[in-house]
Amino acid sequence: MITLHHLEHSRSQRILWLLEELGVEYQINDYKRDPKSSLAPAELVAVHPLGKSPVIVDDDVTVAESGAIIEYLVEKYDDGTLLPKPGSPERRAYTYWLHYAEGSFMPLMIVALILNRIETAPQPFFVRPIAKRIVAKVRESYLASNVLRHLEFMESSLEKSAWFCGNNICAADIQMSFPLEAAEVRTNLKVGYPNLADFLHRVRTRPAYQRALEMGGPYELLGINKKG
Numbered sequence: 001m002i003t004l005h006h007l008e009h010s011r012s013q014r015i016l017w018l019l020e021e022l023g024v025e026y027q028i029n030d031y032k033r034d035p036k037s038s039l040a041p042a043e044l045v046a047v048h049p050l051g052k053s054p055v056i057v058d059d060d061v062t063v064a065e066s067g068a069i070i071e072y073l074v075e076k077y078d079d080g081t082l083l084p085k086p087g088s089p090e091r092r093a094y095t096y097w098l099h100y101a102e103g104s105f106m107p108l109m110i111v112a113l114i115l116n117r118i119e120t121a122p123q124p125f126f127v128r129p130i131a132k133r134i135v136a137k138v139r140e141s142y143l144a145s146n147v148l149r150h151l152e153f154m155e156s157s158l159e160k161s162a163w164f165c166g167n168n169i170c171a172a173d174i175q176m177s178f179p180l181e182a183a184e185v186r187t188n189l190k191v192g193y194p195n196l197a198d199f200l201h202r203v204r205t206r207p208a209y210q211r212a213l214e215m216g217g218p219y220e221l222l223g224i225n226k227k228g
């Protein structure tokens with residue numbers, strides 16, 4: 001039996017979605033974020049030394065890191081629907097997007113989140129203008145242009161096909177859903193990035209995605225309620 005160590009409002013939601021797509025039996029161990037810091041509770045360190053979610057335990061095997069979990073689950077449980085054939089262009093695309101999501105795009109979303117936290121944190125009045133200038137400088141000189149380039153790249157990658165691996169959904173699309181949901185919090189995708197907005201619409205209308213929302217409890221990314 002697979003156990004998913006699931007932190008509310010987190011990347012772990014996409015592993016739940018994958019488990020629902022695969023139709024395997026699993027159980028959930030739920031964890032709540034600290035209301036002030038948003039950090040995971042200390043119990044997660046007992047599951048994996050980094051104390052992050054998602055982590056799965058499948059009998060005597062423990063796997064952390066979303067991309068590694070997805071690879072493990074599809075290699076063991078997929079019937080050929082979500083893992084493209086070895087050597088195919090779809091399989092190369094699968095590998096690329098599986099890594100790109102956490103390796104290239106998510107770091108930009110984390111920088112955006114940290115800058116936002118700095119901006120809104122309580123600060124002595126004399127520190128506030130300095131903090132604001134530093135935040136504005138990082139946004140202007142690094143973040144904005146990089147996010148724009150990545151969004152344009154992802155948008156053009158969906159020009160010819162509905163999914164990142166081709167005409168059929170693959171497991172890397174599941175991995176890509178979270179960074180795009182994070183991007184959607186800051187950017188109105190419908191305006192500049194219709195392919196990305198359509199992708200998220202396709203994701204959210206999948207019955208397995210909706211079942212995963214029911215299973216996982218509240219899922220809000222920075223104020224946007226995905227159930228609402």
Ligand SMILES: N[C@@H](CCC(=O)N[C@@H](CS)C(=O)NCC(=O)O)C(=O)O
Pocket residue numbers: 007009010011012038039040041051052053054064065066067102
């Ligand atoms: N690259 C890792 C990131 C894991 C991660 O940072 N998870 C976040 C949830 S979205 C977490 O556990 N945050 C709580 C904390 O840092 O205490 C993955 O994709 O699994």
